[in-house]
Each structure stands twice: as C-alpha cells, then as structure tokens.
Amino acid sequence: MDSATLHEEIHSFFESAPPLKESAKITDKLNRFIHFDSPSPGKGRRVVCVTSGGTTVPLEQRCVRYIDNFSSGHRGAASTEYFIKAGYKVILLYRRGTCQPYCSSLPEDPLLECFELADDSDFRVRQSHSEAVKGAIMNHHAAVAGGLLLKLPFTTIFEYLQMLRIIASSMKSLEYHAMFYLAAAVSDFYVPWKSMAEHKIQSASGPLDMRLMQVPKMLSVLRTEWSPSAFCISFKLETDSKILLEKANMALKKYKMHSVVANELLTRKEEVTVVTENGNISVRRDKTRPGSEVEDPLVELLVKKHSTYINDAIAQDL
Ligand code: PMT
Secondary structure (H helix, E strand, C coil), rough: CCCHHHHHHHHHHHHHHHCCCCCCHHHHHHHHHHHHHCCCCCCCCCEEEECCCCCCEEEEECCCCCCCCCCHHHHHHHHHHHHHHHHEEEEEEECCCCCCCCHHHCCCCCCHHHHEEEECCCCEEEEHHHHHHHHHHHHHHHHHHHEEEEEEECCCCCHHHHHHHHHHHHHHHHHHHHEEEEEECCCCCEHHHHCEEEECHHHHHHHHHHHCEEECCCCCHHHHHHHCCCCEEEEEEECCHHHHHHHHHHHHHHHHCEEEEEEEEECCCCCEEEEECCEEEECCCCCCCCCCCHHHHHHHHHHHHHHHHHHHHHHHCC
C-alpha cells in the first residue's frame, strides 16, 4: 500500500471514530506526568508507553455484542513493574479489567477474597493475604505517588488508537528518551462507526452478514510522524511457530521498528525472541528461580538497547 492510501485510511478511521471522552483531560494528565520532575523536557527521565490487553470491536453503537482480542494483560503489567524498577516513568495504556501491575500475588477477586468483616461496621485484611496485600498497596502507591506510573484505560479499538495518538504526540518532545512497548493485541478488522447499527442487531432477521474493514496499521505513522525519534518495540504473536520469525522480521522492516518481540501463544510466558536488524536474541525465563518471569530479562535487554540508541543519537548530535 502506498503512503497516500495509508494516510487516507488512517484519516477516515479517526474521522469516523466516536469522539474520545475526556480527551482534553487525558492530554492534561499526560503533560503533567511526562514533565513532572523533569526540569528540561527532552533531557529528563526516560518514559515508556506500555500497551497491554486486547481491543474490542463493537458491532452495535449501543453495544451489546463485540469481537474481542486475546490478551490477559500479564505481559504489560509485569513489564511495567520491571521498567519502573529500571528507572523509567511508565504510561500504561491498558484494557479495562485486565491484569494490573503489582497485583500478580493477589487472588483473582481481591475485594471479596482478601478482606473479611471484623464486625458489623468494619472490615480487615485476612491474615493469610496480609503480606501480599500490603506489598501490592505499597508498591503501587510508591509508583503512582512518585510520578512513575500513569494508567490510562481503554476498551474499544477506537479508544485505543485515539489514546495512542495523544500519548505519542505528548511524548514527541522527549525525543530519544521515549520508548513504545506495544504489547497490546490490537484488532485487525472493525466496523466503521458510521455504518454500524445503532441498536441491538435482531436475531429474527436470520444469519448475519457483516463486512469488516481493515484497521490501518498505525505503526508506520507512529514511527514517522507521531513520535519519530522514539525507540519502538512491537510484538508479534502467532500460534504456528513455523511462520513466527518470518512475520516478525517482516514487521521489523515494514514498520521500521527497532525490535520486534516474537512470541508463540503456548510458550509466551517461558520464552520470546527479540528480532533486530543485527540478528535474533532468544530470551528465556530463569527456571531455577521460583516465580521468575520472562519479562525480567526481556525488559533488561530492551533497556540496554535503548541506552545504546540514546548514546548513538547523542553522538550523532555532537
Ligand atoms: O497479555 P498476555 O496474555 O500476557 O499476552 C501477551 C501477548 C501475547 C498479547 C503479547 O506478548 C503480544 O504478542 N502482543 C501483540 C499481539 C498481536 O496480536 O500482534 P499483531 O500481529 O496483531 O500486531 C503486531 C503489532 O502491530 C502489535 O505491536 C500491535 O500493537 C500493532 N498493530 C496491530 C494491529 C493494528 N491495526 N495496528 C497496529 O499498530
């Protein structure tokens, strides 16, 4: 596809999208977060935008049914913790209801399972969960109060792409210090808002024929226009290992990514392959350490690559 057609498709995607609620408030939050404690924007602390969870595609404007994309949000939540540990500020663009940073040791339904009634008017943390709850609260509070974590939720593909565009524009001034870590599972097909049924589609009308349009890949405009100096990592998920690395390599070249993290559905928590123009690097979870996560060595590797990228950019500027 040539660049004019892509731009046309992107323009028509955003034109037809329902307006993002509170976009001015989101922009304001982002600007305060990015520049808080960074006296000279662009020279301050590194900021990474981590995307996490799957986007939905509504089938009706007053949505009863939707198409979903698989992602538990674990990759994004765990990576957020390791980026913060490495000294980054993290903007976490996450799907509502998916895994959250610092919550992996909590039960699935923390409110109901972590607390018990003390008497008729009060409640307390169950003894068995008190260490996990205390740790989660303390770590989360330290990250948010310390200006290191900003969480922005999305549900639909429209919200996700509009928010990604706002985030990228807000991060543009950080130049080489900005990083995008695009782990979200983003819908490839959608129903344009204006051609979508307003009310619940009726089953009495018989089998449903629906034409889905292709969601334009935003990776190239992110790289060339929204935040052109940022360090960009995209992800590639496949279920067939035979085509995984080839597809990741194609994405690396086509969208001019700095690295593509290739992962297979069944082994994604054990190992990933970081595909770069200088070759592939296999990253595995340290099985000898109980509770270890593959995101730990993965983030460590990408932070090193980002440092090299910044140093090269500074050397070129001199
Ligand atoms: O959340 P978990 O359960 O822990 O799982 C993590 C994960 C498997 C979801 C994650 O590691 C992962 O691989 N995420 C990307 C999944 C994917 O489906 O990729 P894709 O082939 O649809 O897209 C590749 C890249 O293009 C992505 O970085 C995406 O942000 C981007 N994209 C996709 C579609 C689109 N229309 N525009 C895009 O920019």
